[in-house]
Amino acid sequence: MSDVAKTRRSVLGAPSAPARGAGRPKMSIVVVEDPAALADYVPAWQELAGSAIEPNVFYEPWMLLPAIQAYAGERDLRFVFVQASDPADPSATPMLCGVFPLERKRRYHGLATALPLANIGLWKHPFCYLCTPLVRAEHAAECLAAFFDWLAAGSHGCSLMEFGFIAGDGPFWQLLSDHCERHLRPHHVSKSFLRALFQPRGDAETFLRAALQPGRLRELRRHERRLADAGPLEYSTLEPGHDVDAWIDEYLAVESISWKGRGGRALAGNPVDQAYFRTVAREGFGRGQLLMLALRSKGRTLAHKCNFLSGTGSFAFKIAFDEEFARHSPGVLLEIENIRWLHARPEIRWMDSCADAAHPMLDRLWSGRRTIQDVVVGTGGPLGDWFVAALPLLRHLKRKLFRRDPPRQRLEDSSE
Amino acid sequence: MDLDRATASELAADTAKMSVRVLCDLEELKPYLADWEGLAAAAAEPNAFYEAWMLMPALQRFGAGKALLLVLVFATDPARPETPLLCGFFPLERQRSFKGLPIRHLKLWRHLHCFLTTPLIRAGTARETLEALFGWLATDARSGALMEFTLIAGEGPCHQALVDHLHRSSRPHRSLECYTRALFRPAADADTYLSAALSGKHRRKIKHQEKQLAALGRIEYDALGPGDDIDARIEEFLKLEASSWKGREGTALASDEAQRSYFEAIVREAFRRGQLRMLALRLDGRPIAYKCDFLAGDGSFTFKIAFDESYARYSPGLLLELHNIQRLHAQSRTGWVDSCTHAENFMFNRLWLGRRTIESRVVSTGKAPGDLVIAMLPLLAWLSRKLLRRRASPEGPQ
Numbered sequence: 001m002s003d004v005a006k007t008r009r010s011v012l013g014a015p016s017a018p019a020r021g022a023g024r025p026k027m028s029i030v031v032v033e034d035p036a037a038l039a040d041y042v043p044a045w046q047e048l049a050g051s052a053i054e055p056n057v058f059y060e061p062w063m064l065l066p067a068i069q070a071y072a073g074e075r076d077l078r079f080v081f082v083q084a085s086d087p088a089d090p091s092a093t094p095m096l097c098g099v100f101p102l103e104r105k106r107r108y109h110g111l112a113t114a115l116p117l118a119n120i121g122l123w124k125h126p127f128c129y130l131c132t133p134l135v136r137a138e139h140a141a142e143c144l145a146a147f148f149d150w151l152a153a154g155s156h157g158c159s160l161m162e163f164g165f166i167a168g169d170g171p172f173w174q175l176l177s178d179h180c181e182r183h184l185r186p187h188h189v190s191k192s193f194l195r196a197l198f199q200p201r202g203d204a205e206t207f208l209r210a211a212l213q214p215g216r217l218r219e220l221r222r223h224e225r226r227l228a229d230a231g232p233l234e235y236s237t238l239e240p241g242h243d244v245d246a247w248i249d250e251y252l253a254v255e256s257i258s259w260k261g262r263g264g265r266a267l268a269g270n271p272v273d274q275a276y277f278r279t280v281a282r283e284g285f286g287r288g289q290l291l292m293l294a295l296r297s298k299g300r301t302l303a304h305k306c307n308f309l310s311g312t313g314s315f316a317f318k319i320a321f322d323e324e325f326a327r328h329s330p331g332v333l334l335e336i337e338n339i340r341w342l343h344a345r346p347e348i349r350w351m352d353s354c355a356d357a358a359h360p361m362l363d364r365l366w367s368g369r370r371t372i373q374d375v376v377v378g379t380g381g382p383l384g385d386w387f388v389a390a391l392p393l394l395r396h397l398k399r400k401l402f403r404r405d406p407p408r409q410r411l412e413d414s415s416e
Numbered sequence: 417m418d419l420d421r422a423t424a425s426e427l428a429a430d431t432a433k434m435s436v437r438v439l440c441d442l443e444e445l446k447p448y449l450a451d452w453e454g455l456a457a458a459a460a461e462p463n464a465f466y467e468a469w470m471l472m473p474a475l476q477r478f479g480a481g482k483a484l485l486l487v488l489v490f491a492t493d494p495a496r497p498e499t500p501l502l503c504g505f506f507p508l509e510r511q512r513s514f515k516g517l518p519i520r521h522l523k524l525w526r527h528l529h530c531f532l533t534t535p536l537i538r539a540g541t542a543r544e545t546l547e548a549l550f551g552w553l554a555t556d557a558r559s560g561a562l563m564e565f566t567l568i569a570g571e572g573p574c575h576q577a578l579v580d581h582l583h584r585s586s587r588p589h590r591s592l593e594c595y596t597r598a599l600f601r602p603a604a605d606a607d608t609y610l611s612a613a614l615s616g617k618h619r620r621k622i623k624h625q626e627k628q629l630a631a632l633g634r635i636e637y638d639a640l641g642p643g644d645d646i647d648a649r650i651e652e653f654l655k656l657e658a659s660s661w662k663g664r665e666g667t668a669l670a671s672d673e674a675q676r677s678y679f680e681a682i683v684r685e686a687f688r689r690g691q692l693r694m695l696a697l698r699l700d701g702r703p704i705a706y707k708c709d710f711l712a713g714d715g716s717f718t719f720k721i722a723f724d725e726s727y728a729r730y731s732p733g734l735l736l737e738l739h740n741i742q743r744l745h746a747q748s749r750t751g752w753v754d755s756c757t758h759a760e761n762f763m764f765n766r767l768w769l770g771r772r773t774i775e776s777r778v779v780s781t782g783k784a785p786g787d788l789v790i791a792m793l794p795l796l797a798w799l800s801r802k803l804l805r806r807r808a809s810p811e812g813p814q
Contacts, residue, residue: 396791
């Protein structure tokens with residue numbers, strides 16, 4: 001290490017008093033198992049969302065509570081709230097510092113065969129594309145330490161904790177890896193991949209010139225003209241005062257005639273999904289956290305896009321286009337409009353594509369990437385720690401064993 | 417920068433053919449110095465420690481006797497086969513054992529004064545460059561079972577390219593160590609920054625210390641400028657450092673001829689190139705605190721700091737760092753400063769609000785027993801911790 005490091009023994013004359021503030025806050029944990037009881041926490045939870053080290057719109061109460069209604073079903077969910085109280089003033093209302101929405105599972109699915117190993121993990125419902133927990137920037141380290149203490153106390157009866165689908169390059173991961181390193185907690189990053197991230201560059205034209213080759217830009221302009229031949233093209237954005245329900249209906253209609261609709265994967269094909277989408281879109285609109293864009297011509301919707309905003313970030317939620325016009329790339333044209341819109345709003349510093357790794361369109365258009373990863377840790381007991389340490393070897397052996405019988409394995413793979 | 421990136425991505429994505437050249441000797445590297453400089457200027461991520469002007473003097477002084485392989489990855493445009501473009505530079509050291517096991521492997525070379533080993537990779541070509549590197553690792557007789565990325569940035573374009581490569585190739589890999597160290601990124605202005613970093617009480621205390629120091633004589637914060645006498649500064653710095661505990665322990669640069677001459681060579685060269693930042697706090701003209709940073713791209717790296725221990729109660733090192741924060745805010749070009757320090761450094765962790773993740777990651781090259789070793793590593797680490805439990809402190813590193 002640099003010799004700056006070796007100066008730890010108080011040279012440099014830095015006073016050795018504790019960092020800041022008078023007393024350390026006292027952290028406490030509340031576990032809520034009954035979703036109806038969550039309502040009491042909503043104001044503090046919403047306030048926390050705005051003061052978190054990393055924004056995650058999917059874990060804000062207005063997006064998560066409807067998801068519980070729609071998707072909790074028989075799942076064993078529990079919500080861990082980490083609070084800080086001032087030791088000097090114990091009667092004051094404690095400050096909410098962290099929310100961990102968790103699902104308990106009896107079996108561990110990290111290996112091909114589900115093992116009878118109870119585990120707990122950040123809850124990911126079908127429309128949740130990021131599980132980074134909300135942790136208050138102030139007291140972040142203490143909050144995570146309190147969560148780990150709760151894990152170690154073992155009231156959940158699980159030996160493993162899975163931080164699945166968290167950002168792998170932001171402050172939360174820094175916090176988690178520092179915690180694990182400092183406390184010698186065995187942890188295993190079981191999956192890690194990149195997905196497209198939008199970050200503005202100067203202005204929209206600079207961005208587009210860097211993202212698209214000149215030939216591709218010309219081609220897109222040509223597509224735009226061809227589409228306009230049929231009638232004037234109209235790019236529009238949902239604004240305050242607009243009829244949000246009409247926009248929602250419009251999105252659902254476009255999606256149901258797209259490839260998703262044909263594959264039975266459109267929101268409109270499933271009443272639960274449709275109701276969830278309507279609720280969060282309406283709520284997001286009311287809160288000023290919904291962004292919808294549409295490309296229309298002669299009363300027909302060619303492409304439609306729905307994003308959610310949160311603090312300095314934003315999340316691409318859904319996109320659909322009318323396949324009749326597929327050869328004129330209406331979806332890409334609307335993405336370019338989205339890039340222009342985002343450049344006009346410097347307060348939004350990034351948009352997460354929420355897409356899979358290697359998305360064919362967004363990976364080309366957006367040069368930024370964000371790392372998404374699954375991290376599994378032992379909750380503190382010897383079994384979990386041992387298992388986390390042995391997991392890579394178990395996986396390796398499993399692969400080796402299956403390799404002996406390649407034809408069968410291949411068949412199984414392709415049927416999925 | 418944007419244009420560079422665009423041309424590079426077109427070049428690599430469409431037609432360029434990647435090739436690998438491996439050099440074992442410093443003399444062989446000399447014809448490529450200009451390519452190397454060009455690569456550093458167009459790198460996806462700056463790393464001063466791996467730029468030619470910092471690494472060549474280190475190779476000459478600290479590389480002797482080491483089994484080094486200098487791996488150069490080139491892209492050749494079929495339209496212009498005579499001018500291959502250097503896209504990646506990986507200085508590797510061959511090792512005979514890994515964690516006490518007799519496993520031959522390669523690692524990014526790290527000498528005593530190298531605090532970051534993120535390789536230089538041309539922006540826009542990271543995917544192809546890493547593919548070429550791993551292709552070479554899998555087949556060349558000189559590589560071993562493992563490739564260790566020793567002390568790389570755990571975020572940013574190079575790390576992302578590595579994550580992406582590992583995801584797509586499903587090559588077994590393991591993080592050996594992952595921690596954060598202090599990083600400076602400017603706030604709106606120095607006052608905003610300092611009030612976020614330090615309590616009012618602490619800031620008052622520091623002001624008071626400065627006043628007490630000023631009562632002893634004339635104090636002056638002094639930054640090295642273009643026309644200044646660089647040799648005199650180098651001499652001052654070495655003398656100050658040698659007078660500290662480092663001198664007593666024999667770890668000061670001046671205690672060792674090779675290290676001293678390395679420092680002189682790189683500081684002079686950085687000065688000539690405009691990549692040096694040297695600040696001093698003087699009392700009646702005499703330096704009582706000194707710092708030396710190297711600039712690269714939009715960032716910079718804290719290389720060495722030193723101060724006069726007889727003034728320790730006035731916190732001269734801290735005063736100089738506060739001055740540095742003010743200066744950095746006054747200059748618009750600094751995007752970030754890497755502290756290059758330890759995870760637990762008290763002063764920088766308090767004073768600098770940002771953190772950068774540093775990681776050591778080992779990847780199987782595909783040769784036996786690489787995959788198995790990677791799979792066993794966590795279990796071996798767990799077992800050795802269990803067996804040596806008494807030695808592991810529950811509070812973590814002190």
